[in-house]
Structure formats: C-alpha cells, structure tokens
Amino acid sequence: MDTDAAKRWPQGAKSAVLLSFDSDHETPSLRDGETSPGKMAAGEYGIRVAVPRILGLLQRYQAPASFYIPAVCALLRPHEVPAYAEAGHEVAVHGWIHERNTQLNYEQELDLLGRAVDVLHKQAGVRPTGIRTPSWDFSDSTLDVIRELGLMYDSSLMADDEPYELLAQGEATGIVEIPVEWIRDDAPYLMMDRFASLRPYTPPRELLQIWKDEFDGAYAAGGVFQLTMHPHIIGHRSRLVVLEELLQHIRTFDDVWVTTHAELANHVSANLTPRDTTS
Template sequence: MTTDRPWNTPEAEWRGLVRKVRAGRDLAPGTWPAGARCAFALSFDCDHETFELGQGRAAVGRLAWGEFGRRRGVPRILQLLARHDVRASFFVPAVSALIDPEALAPIIGAGHEIGVHGWIHENTSALDLETERDLLLRARETLETLSGTRPVGHRAANWDLSPNTIDLVAKAGFLYDSSMMADDACYELLSDGTPTGLVEIPVDWVRDDAVYFLFNREPATRPWMPPADVLDIFRREFDMAHDEGGLCQLVFHP
C-alpha cells in the first residue's frame, strides 16, 4: 500500500487488502454448556523480557521489568486461579519460554493452556512471507518441545498481523486465533473470501490491561488509571456479555 500517500493507493489495492482477512460466519452458540448465561475467558500474555527484546532494544531496566512478571506476576496469578479453580490460557513468545523453560511447568501442571505468541514478540506486519512462516513454525515447535503439548491457539504479538498471518496460521493447523476485533462474538475467519476453518476468539483494547497500566514505553503514551476504575470497566464489559448471552475475554500482561 502507498503508505506515504495512502490517498493515492489504487482502488484494486485497498480493496484487496480489506478483503484479505474478513469475519465469516458467526460462531456464537445458541446456548452455552451447563446452562451458563455467557462465556468468560481469562488470558495472559507472558511477554516478559521479549517486550524489550522484540523491539530490538537493550535497556537493562526494562528487561528487569519483564523479569518481574516471570518471578512474581505469573506465580501470583497461578495462586489466584488455583484458589478459584479456574483454567486460563497463557500466550508465550518462544524466546520468553527459552529464557526460563522451567517456568512453563507450573502453568501446564495446573491444567492451563499454552498458546503461541510470536518468536520474540516481533511485529509481524514488518516480516516477509518466508520469515513470518519460519518464525511461526519455530515458535510452535519450541513451545511443543518445552511443554510436551502442541499449541492449538495463536495470538499475534502486539495484535499485529500481516496480510499473510491468517493463511499461515490456518495452514499450520492451529484451531483458533485470538488477535482480532471484527466482532465481540466468536467467528470463522475468511481469507480472500474463502472460509479457513480457523476460529477467531476476539479481543479488544478496552478489555486489555496494557491500555491502563503499561508504562514501559518510550515515551510514555498513556496516563495511569486507578485499579478500581479499571475493575469497573471490566465489570461493565462482563455485565454486557452476561445481558446478551455473549463472550467476555480479558487480556492481562503479568
């Protein structure tokens, strides 16, 4: 696309880009299992040190910020989930897993899911096709080797997808993606108008803790919000899903 002057982009080009990945059939069930009124999902992106490494930066202080999530954040989350007997999904960059392979064991041992979250939390849209394919497959192979289970879920780092991402994820045999925002109900992803068989479990910035608490950027781009205010936003999101019999998925970054 003509990024410096997008108004000069030929119609065929922008139409092709818009058509490349679209929402297909609605997969919201008529009823939820066990008579539940709605579905509620907790997911955790374990970026840790790769938040810094994936941007090509080397600030030791920010690497330590990532290490805190590994040393204190995830263990506290696992304790909380165990206390309430809740299972969750943990999306892990491959390099994050390689830095401390033993950190996966408590997550897996508690019955939680491990999903692919890039190789080093890279921006996928900056990659050519072959590089993106290679990193996706290497990331899945690494997590499978370390966890003993092949991941079936994919979440793009920074929710940043190239026009090739969904095709690659579908062809690699993943069951679902969780990076997109075309609906607030689950839907099948289309590639160039063709059903992929890939389920999208949608996300949204308003249900992501990074919007409210992430200060490890240079320069800082957001004001800090009191946790009570964020809880109120998340509660209102859940209430709407409950009223409509829908889905509410929260995303956290330990």
C-alpha cells in the same frame, strides 16, 4: 457460523468467560535491542513475581486460563511453560520474540511461528492449537501462516464481540476468531514508559468497573467475556486485587462457563455452519 448454536454453552451456562495472559516479559525490549538493566528488570518482574501470584489466584478461583508466550521467554526459562500446563492452563503461541508481523514476509513469519509452535509443543507436551499475534499485529500473510501450521483459532482481531469464522478470499477457513479489544486489555490503561508520553491514566479501581460492565454486558447478551492481561502489568499488588474482585463478581453467577480459549474454540468449531459461497 451458527451463532445461536455457539451460544448454547456447555454445562447449561448462559455466558462464557475467557481469561488470558500474554507472558511477554522481556521480549518487547529484546526485540528492539533494548537490553539495559532497567528494561530487563521490568520484564523479569512478570515471571519472578507476577506469574506465581497469578497462578495462585487462578487456583483459588478454579479458573482455567490461556497463557500466550513468546518462544524466547520459554527458552530463557524452561520451567515456565510446564508450570502453566501442569496447573491445567492452556499454552498458546505468541510469536518468537514478540516480533512485528507486518514487518516480515510470508517465509519469515512462517519460519518464526513454526519454530515457536515446536518449542511450546516440546515444553508443554501438547501442541498448541491457537495463536495471539504479538501486539495483535496481523499481517497480510498471517492467516495463510495460521492455516499452514494447522492452528484451530486466532485471538488477535476485533470485528465482533463474539467468536466468528475467518474467511480467506470469501471462502470459509474453519479457523475460529476469538476477538480481543483494547477495552478489555490492561496495557492501554496501566503501561508506563518514562522516556515517552506513555503514562498510566486509569486507577485500577476504575478499571475494575469498566471490566465489570463488560462482563455484565456479555452475560446479559449470553455471549463471551474475553480479557487480555500481561503478568508484568496486572501482577502488581494494587492491580491484582482488581482481578480478584472481578473473579469474585463473576463467581456470584452460577451459570457462567469459565474456560480456555482453546476449549471455547473447540465448542464453536463444532457448531460452524457451512457458508454458501456461490452468491
């Protein structure tokens, strides 16, 4: 990839900002057969309370975002995906039921993700172009499945701060990787499981400083600030205020391109440089 070309962002921007939400809701529990009222209620909070708050916040700051949603969530509530699309946000693949890809063979993974693409296509009216694997669980078959389904980008891996092209056996694939990182994910800081050792350990205000530092570093480098959030985690009052203050900070810069993962992938893809694979 010609990284210099990739950093010539549209609209004269110096840096790009990508906000994303993994709308998992109840599916991680359903995947594991955990259907207690408590588990279901905790997941339901994401769509019942958090998503409307998040959509309102994004509208106020004119910030397009990418929503990655398991197909089972979309089927349980057929109004959710259209609401994202109608608000101008990207809808992208996030598995069938938040499955663990590394526990599947190629045929199983292709079947589940292929059906997920079809569900989102039907509900959004636009075929998804990107994927974020559930839990960023990228199997030995995942890249082959992505290619088979004709997706343009992935956002599950962590080899760089900036977008890069995925290779298969040393050969260029044309598929753009938009890297994620646990530092820029709300779950490691804020998740809670009362029957395990998982406890929120970072006050939201401290998390705000971490994410502001990540944005400031990306801006100084002329690169990408990518953030992963979950409605049922970030959507509580004392946490969503942190996202709002982060957006206020970002909007103090008039040369930042706030866009979706799909739009950034389109831009980067147009600047891919053919790789010499003869050496």
